[in-house]
Amino acid sequence: MFGKRIDLFKLFGFEVRIDLSWVVLAILVAWSLSAGLFPFRYEGLSTRTYWIMGIVGAIGLFLSIIVHEMSHSLVARVFGMPIKGITLFIFGGVAEMKKEPPTPKAEFAMAAAGPVSSILLALVFYVVFLAARATGWPEAFYGVIQYLAWINGILALFNLIPAFPLDGGRILRSILWGWKKNLRWATRVAAGIGSGFGLFLIFMGILQFFGGNFIGGMWWFFIGMFVRGAANTSYRQLLVRKALEGEPVGRFMKQDPVTVSPATTVEALVEDFIYRHQFKLFPVVEEGNRLRGCVTMKQVKDIPREQWRSRTAGEIAVGCSPENSIDLQADAMEALALMTRTASSRLMVTEGNRLAGIISLKDMMKFFELKVELEP
Numbered sequence: 001m002f003g004k005r006i007d008l009f010k011l012f013g014f015e016v017r018i019d020l021s022w023v024v025l026a027i028l029v030a031w032s033l034s035a036g037l038f039p040f041r042y043e044g045l046s047t048r049t050y051w052i053m054g055i056v057g058a059i060g061l062f063l064s065i066i067v068h069e070m071s072h073s074l075v076a077r078v079f080g081m082p083i084k085g086i087t088l089f090i091f092g093g094v095a096e097m098k099k100e101p102p103t104p105k106a107e108f109a110m111a112a113a114g115p116v117s118s119i120l121l122a123l124v125f126y127v128v129f130l131a132a133r134a135t136g137w138p139e140a141f142y143g144v145i146q147y148l149a150w151i152n153g154i155l156a157l158f159n160l161i162p163a164f165p166l167d168g169g170r171i172l173r174s175i176l177w178g179w180k181k182n183l184r185w186a187t188r189v190a191a192g193i194g195s196g197f198g199l200f201l202i203f204m205g206i207l208q209f210f211g212g213n214f215i216g217g218m219w220w221f222f223i224g225m226f227v228r229g230a231a232n233t234s235y236r237q238l239l240v241r242k243a244l245e246g247e248p249v250g251r252f253m254k255q256d257p258v259t260v261s262p263a264t265t266v267e268a269l270v271e272d273f274i275y276r277h278q279f280k281l282f283p284v285v286e287e288g289n290r291l292r293g294c295v296t297m298k299q300v301k302d303i304p305r306e307q308w309r310s311r312t313a314g315e316i317a318v319g320c321s322p323e324n325s326i327d328l329q330a331d332a333m334e335a336l337a338l339m340t341r342t343a344s345s346r347l348m349v350t351e352g353n354r355l356a357g358i359i360s361l362k363d364m365m366k367f368f369e370l371k372v373e374l375e376p
């Protein structure tokens with residue numbers, strides 16, 4: 001369910017997207033409001049009215065989360081942090097950061113901006129609710145406003161729990177980071193609390209589930225899994241970033257990789273290269289070390305078996321592109337990002353139109369593990 005994203009609109013230059021899981025959540029929210037909360041709090045309205053209230057409430061929640069995430073992004077921009085866009089998914093929103101914040105102060109301001117905006121929204125909605133009720137507006141109207149005041153308050157409180165990567169955890173990390181001047185230590189402590197908090201939620205979920213509260217218990221369980229997973233990943237990501245950032249690709253690559261000449265038949269390619277070396281990508285190199293492109297499993301699969309003897313690697317090779325190759329001088333983090341984006345574990349390293357080497361995910365991870373072991 002995660003990963004399928006729909007682009008919605010651009011706001012202040014930030015792309016706003018929703019994950020498909022959010023659509024499911026929006027329907028669940030609208031349903032539980034119109035069938036549960038609103039009939040319980042405001043008796044005697046029509047089913048149609050409850051449904052309109054529920055849908056407006058869900059849209060209001062959606063817009064509130066956008067305001068929350070937009071506040072993070074705007075403050076990030078003030079501090080010169082690149083934000084790719086905002087994606088709303090099942091547990092709220094995520095402003096996608098490309099790098100770690102530059103200073104503890106920047107992280108503090110950025111993390112605090114979200115909850116502060118939610119508290120302000122809660123107060124504004126609460127004042128509107130009081131005014132609407134006092135001046136005799138219909139129940140259906142101020143009921144939704146009251147819900148939005150309440151849900152924004154909950155949003156602020158939940159996000160302020162000091163469990164990394166929730167906002168509160170980021171605030172805690174920035175304080176620890178500013179105090180000891182050690183980002184890695186600060187992340188380890190904050191992520192440790194985040195991971196523990198996730199475990200607590202999972203445990204509470206299981207208790208509730210067996211206590212008879214099935215849906216509530218499942219919610220606790222899934223949010224716990226999510227917080228725990230995110231805490232563990234973000235700490236690992238920081239370690240990898242610290243180890244690889246500023247290291248040129250040339251440091252990890254294999255300098256004399258196995259290459260294929262353009263005249264090699266597909267049959268020979270499969271027998272003598274793919275089966276023997278078990279790599280998924282082979283550079284195709286002409287005489288004089290000129291790089292023509294590469295062949296991967298995909299190109300081989302596209303050729304019918306009976307043509308394996310007549311077709312050659314040079315014919316089926318695809319040219320070098322930013323999807324399968326990277327410059328010798330590029331940063332190792334760029335290579336890692338490219339591998340993640342294209343789901344490939346090997347890239348050609350180029351120097352002009354020449355092949356300089358091959359970089360593989362395995363070699364990068366090996367370097368990372370050695371570095372962590374030698375420089376704890």
Ligand SMILES: [Zn+2]
Nearest residue numbers: 114115159167
């Ligand atoms: Zn936030």
